[in-house]
Amino acid sequence: MQSEILTIALFTTAAALAATILMLPPGIALAWVLARYRFRGKAVVETLASLPLVMPPVATGLLLLWLVGRRGPVGRLLEPFGIEIVFTPAAVVLAMAIMGLPLLVRTARAGFEQVTRRYEQMAETLGAPPWRVFRTVTLPLASRNILAGALLGFTRALGEFGATIVVAGSIPGRTRTLAVGIYTYTETGQDARAAALLVVSVALAFGSVLIANRLAHVD
Amino acid sequence: METGEHVAEATQFELRFSLTQGTFTIAPDVVAAARAVALFGPSGSGKTSILEAIAGLRTPQRGRIAVHRRVLFDTGTRTSVPVRDRHVGYVPQDVLLFPHLNVRKNITYAQRRRPHVDLPDLDRLLGLNSLMDRRVAGLSGGERQRVALARALYSGPDVLLLDEPLAAVDLARRRLILDALIAIRDGLHIPLVYVTHSPDEARAIADYAIVLDEGRVVAAGRPADVLP
Numbered sequence: 001m002q003s004e005i006l007t008i009a010l011f012t013t014a015a016a017l018a019a020t021i022l023m024l025p026p027g028i029a030l031a032w033v034l035a036r037y038r039f040r041g042k043a044v045v046e047t048l049a050s051l052p053l054v055m056p057p058v059a060t061g062l063l064l065l066w067l068v069g070r071r072g073p074v075g076r077l078l079e080p081f082g083i084e085i086v087f088t089p090a091a092v093v094l095a096m097a098i099m100g101l102p103l104l105v106r107t108a109r110a111g112f113e114q115v116t117r118r119y120e121q122m123a124e125t126l127g128a129p130p131w132r133v134f135r136t137v138t139l140p141l142a143s144r145n146i147l148a149g150a151l152l153g154f155t156r157a158l159g160e161f162g163a164t165i166v167v168a169g170s171i172p173g174r175t176r177t178l179a180v181g182i183y184t185y186t187e188t189g190q191d192a193r194a195a196a197l198l199v200v201s202v203a204l205a206f207g208s209v210l211i212a213n214r215l216a217h218v219d
Numbered sequence: 220m221e222t223g224e225h226v227a228e229a230t231q232f233e234l235r236f237s238l239t240q241g242t243f244t245i246a247p248d249v250v251a252a253a254r255a256v257a258l259f260g261p262s263g264s265g266k267t268s269i270l271e272a273i274a275g276l277r278t279p280q281r282g283r284i285a286v287h288r289r290v291l292f293d294t295g296t297r298t299s300v301p302v303r304d305r306h307v308g309y310v311p312q313d314v315l316l317f318p319h320l321n322v323r324k325n326i327t328y329a330q331r332r333r334p335h336v337d338l339p340d341l342d343r344l345l346g347l348n349s350l351m352d353r354r355v356a357g358l359s360g361g362e363r364q365r366v367a368l369a370r371a372l373y374s375g376p377d378v379l380l381l382d383e384p385l386a387a388v389d390l391a392r393r394r395l396i397l398d399a400l401i402a403i404r405d406g407l408h409i410p411l412v413y414v415t416h417s418p419d420e421a422r423a424i425a426d427y428a429i430v431l432d433e434g435r436v437v438a439a440g441r442p443a444d445v446l447p
Contacts, residue, residue: 118311118315119315119317119318121276121302122309122311122315122317123317123328124275124301124302124303125274125275125276125302125303125305125307125308125309125371126303126328126329126330126370126371126374127303127304127306127329127330127332127374128303128328128329128330129303136328137317140319141318141319
C-alpha cells in the first residue's frame, strides 16, 4: 500500500509541475496582451480565459474530452501521429493546466499592469528592440506576480478533480491523482488508503501555501 | 565659433513642431547651431515635452525635428524614426534606473554602436568604480544622476537629453556633475539639450538658450542675451 500511495503522491506532484510549465507560456502571453492592448473582442477573450474558474470542472472535463477525444477536432489532428491523450497521463496534465490557467492569467495580468511603461520607454531609448525590452524589463518587473500566479496555478492543479476524472479516469499507476484516488478509494470502501492520501494532500497543500506566503513577503 | 576653451564643434538642432498637450500647444520652432542648448522656463512650460518629442516618446501633430542634420521626425515626408534608432541618451528627471538591475547592468544595458564610450572613460568622468556592484535602491540623488548619465552615454549617443539633472543633487555635488557635463560636451563631443529653470545652470552649460512660456518660445539666442 505504501508504494501505491507514494506513486500517487509523486505522480500528482509531477503532473502538477508539468501542468504549471505547460500553462506558463500561453498564460504569460495572454496576461500581457490583456494588460497592454485594447482590441475588438477583448471582453470575449477575458471571459473565455476565466471560464474554467466558474464552470463546473466536470463540464470543462467533458469539453476537453470532446476536443481531444479520438473523433474531436484536436484528437483527429493528433491521431495520424499515433498520439492519444484521453485516459493517459497527458490528459491529467492537460486538465490540470486548463484549470490552473485562469489563476495564472489573472495574477500575472495584474503584475504587467503595475509595470511602469516609462521603464520600457527608457529601454527603447537605449536601443533595445521590443523582444529585449519584454525579456529584460517587463518580465523581470512583473516576475513576482507571475511567480505567485504560477504557484496558485500549481496548487489548483494539485487538487484538480472534476476535469481529470472525466478526461483521464482513475487508472492505477497511470492517471490516478490524489483527489481522484481519494474519491475512488472512498467509493470502493478502501478507507485506510483514502485516509493516507488525505494526509499526503494536507501536507502538500500546507507546504505550497507556506512557500507561497514566504514568496509574497520576501523582498 | 569662439576661440580658446571652446573646441567642440557646434551641432545643428532643428526643432520645429507643435504638440498639443492638456490646455496648450507646445510649439518651439527654432534652428540653432550649438554645443549645448538650454531649455529654460517655469514648470509646465513644455520643456520636458520637447525632450520627449526629440526622444520619440511623444508624437507631434506636425513639424520637423533634426539633430546633426539627421532628421528624426518630419510630418512633411512622413518620417518618424523609431525610438530605439534615434541614438539619443535620455536622462529624465526621475532618472528611471532599472530597479531590478545593479549599477553595472544598468550602465551596460544599451545596445552599443560605433563610436561608443568605454567604461573606463565613463568611470574617469563620473567616478563610478565604487558604485558598480551596488543595488540601485541604495543610491543617493547624485549617485543616481551619475549612473543615469553613464547609462545614457554608454552607447555613444548623438545627443544627450537632460531633464533638470541637478535638481535632486545636493549643492556640494552639483559642481562635480556640471564639470562632467562640460567634459561630455567638449571632450566627448556629445551635444546636450539641457532642461532647467535655473538661469545660472543654463549660463554655465549652454551656448544657446531657448526661453519657453506656456509652450511658446518667448526668446532664443545666446544665454547672456536672453536669460534673466
